[in-house]
Amino acid sequence: MRPKPRSAPLTALILTLLLAGCAARPVLQDGITINDPFEAQNRRVHAFNKALDAQVIGPVARLVAGRDDGPTAPGEAGQPRPVDLVINMGANLSLPGKIVNSLLQGQPGPAARNMFRLAINSTLGIAGMFDPAGSDFGLTETDTDFGQTLAVWGLPEGAYVELPLLGPSTARDTAGKVVDVLIDPLGQVLDRRERMLALGLRIGSKAGERARFGDTVDSVLQDSADSYAQTRLIYLMHRRYDVGEEDAGFDPYDDPYGAPVAETGPVAP
Amino acid sequence: MTTPMAPRSPKPDPSRPDPRIGRRAVLALIAGGAGLVAMRPALALGGAQAQAFIQRAVDDVYAVINSGQAPAAMYRQFEAILARYGDVDVVARTVLGPAARQVSAAQFASYKAAFQGYIGRKYGKRFREFVGGRIEVGGARAVKSYVVVDSVAYLSGRAPMKVEWHVSDRSGRVSFFNLIIEGVNMLASERAEMAAMLARRKGDVAALTADLQRAG
Numbered sequence: 436m437r438p439k440p441r442s443a444p445l446t447a448l449i450l451t452l453l454l455a456g457c458a459a460r461p462v463l464q465d466g467i468t469i470n471d472p473f474e475a476q477n478r479r480v481h482a483f484n485k486a487l488d489a490q491v492i493g494p495v496a497r498l499v500a501g502r503d504d505g506p507t508a509p510g511e512a513g514q515p516r517p518v519d520l521v522i523n524m525g526a527n528l529s530l531p532g533k534i535v536n537s538l539l540q541g542q543p544g545p546a547a548r549n550m551f552r553l554a555i556n557s558t559l560g561i562a563g564m565f566d567p568a569g570s571d572f573g574l575t576e577t578d579t580d581f582g583q584t585l586a587v588w589g590l591p592e593g594a595y596v597e598l599p600l601l602g603p604s605t606a607r608d609t610a611g612k613v614v615d616v617l618i619d620p621l622g623q624v625l626d627r628r629e630r631m632l633a634l635g636l637r638i639g640s641k642a643g644e645r646a647r648f649g650d651t652v653d654s655v656l657q658d659s660a661d662s663y664a665q666t667r668l669i670y671l672m673h674r675r676y677d678v679g680e681e682d683a684g685f686d687p688y689d690d691p692y693g694a695p696v697a698e699t700g701p702v703a704p
Numbered sequence: 705m706t707t708p709m710a711p712r713s714p715k716p717d718p719s720r721p722d723p724r725i726g727r728r729a730v731l732a733l734i735a736g737g738a739g740l741v742a743m744r745p746a747l748a749l750g751g752a753q754a755q756a757f758i759q760r761a762v763d764d765v766y767a768v769i770n771s772g773q774a775p776a777a778m779y780r781q782f783e784a785i786l787a788r789y790g791d792v793d794v795v796a797r798t799v800l801g802p803a804a805r806q807v808s809a810a811q812f813a814s815y816k817a818a819f820q821g822y823i824g825r826k827y828g829k830r831f832r833e834f835v836g837g838r839i840e841v842g843g844a845r846a847v848k849s850y851v852v853v854d855s856v857a858y859l860s861g862r863a864p865m866k867v868e869w870h871v872s873d874r875s876g877r878v879s880f881f882n883l884i885i886e887g888v889n890m891l892a893s894e895r896a897e898m899a900a901m902l903a904r905r906k907g908d909v910a911a912l913t914a915d916l917q918r919a920g
């Protein structure tokens with residue numbers, strides 16, 4: 436099915452709105468550039484996301500993972516558990532979109548790898564439940580999305596935004612998420628019912644990942660003195676690393692005290 | 705040093721028999737320059753030396769991970785490894801920020817001890833996820849005034865992660881002072897955390913120290 440004709444102007448509108456945030460002055464905090472003109476609004480969304488995670492997503496994820504204690508590694512003898520199968524299937528369904536993006540970035544290598552991955556895991560891996568491509572053929576997934584494509588095309592990162600449910604993002608990555616839904620080849624070949632099933636699997640996959648990395652997520656969200664600032668910093672650093680826009684590292688021996696940390700405005704609890 | 709992995713190091717010049725000699729020469733040159741300009745003792749930290757140093761640290765970490773001890777005992781051992789291989793003084797100072805300049809030596813020492821325990825517990829919890837995995841130490845390269853040692857962490861059930869170790873001997877002792885895990889800079893992250901913890905205590909380092917003894 437083709438995307439609805441309404442979608443294109445809608446995307447353009449969201450893009451314009453979000454990129455308007457680029458005009459604000461970014462600050463340099465601990466050697467990391469932070470452009471957060473919507474901080475007050477973002478903090479409200481963060482409080483909502485955090486509460487939702489603590490009361491719904493976290494407990495459900497723990498339930499799904501069926502873990503009582505200890506790290507959520509896959510089964511002791513390398514036996515995948517049901518949650519791992521869901522994670523794998525969701526990840527497999529996201530491959531067509533990643534292939535398209537690699538091609539849009541002029542990266543035929545990763546596109547080919549993900550294409551072989553898709554072929555192997557959809558067949559030998561039984562509809563993507565298992566990952567023989569990664570474990571037996573050394574074809575690990577190359578993760579990419581339209582946000583990265585926009586970065587490759589030279590679009591600036593834009594303002595930091597925390598999205599309800601979806602979590603930390605930037606103007607560029609938010610626009611990328613919208614476009615990713617529209618250009619996903621899966622959306623073109625599946626019918627309505629299949630699309631709902633695919634969507635369900637991908638949401639399940641995300642929830643499974645939340646369970647798998649539950650301790651790390653808990654530690655950032657629940658144990659940080661300012662979980663909003665930590666989430667923002669970790670997201671920006673990791674994302675810039677992914678798209679090849681890393682901030683320069685710093686040498687504390689040049690000045691052990693570094694730049695003043697208090698220059699960045701209010702730090703709410 | 706299992707597989708020589710240096711994805712981002714410069715390509716070896718075929719006319720040069722051993723690229724490491726060139727790298728070491730460049731390092732020595734940078735080090736010499738830094739010594740002249742800032743009147744610091746000249747550095748002699750080479751890539752191979754930094755690489756071997758990190759390999760030892762990784763081996764020690766894995767010995768603890770695979771020892772199967774109780775978590776509390778493991779955290780104490782991670783803390784000891786951090787004290788042995790890391791430059792806790794410069795990390796604690798950098799993370800505290802300008803407040804480090806205002807406190808007394810005794811106050812800083814107790815903050816530093818609390819900080820070391822906090823890091824041992826906080827990262828020790830993360831290390832438990834490394835059970836059954838492995839870390840392969842790759843190549844080393846000079847960046848600015850320090851050496852970056854690349855490594856890849858292979859954890860069961862997830863994509864390999866790139867972990868960078870920043871190593872320096874500018875304190876007079878070879879030690880690592882930063883870890884970059886998939887782009888996430890630990891020093892920057894802990895600086896932000898400490899700034900928030902200190903703001904909560906309205907700048908009171910003694911109160912922060914008490915909080916750190918329980919945190920992590």
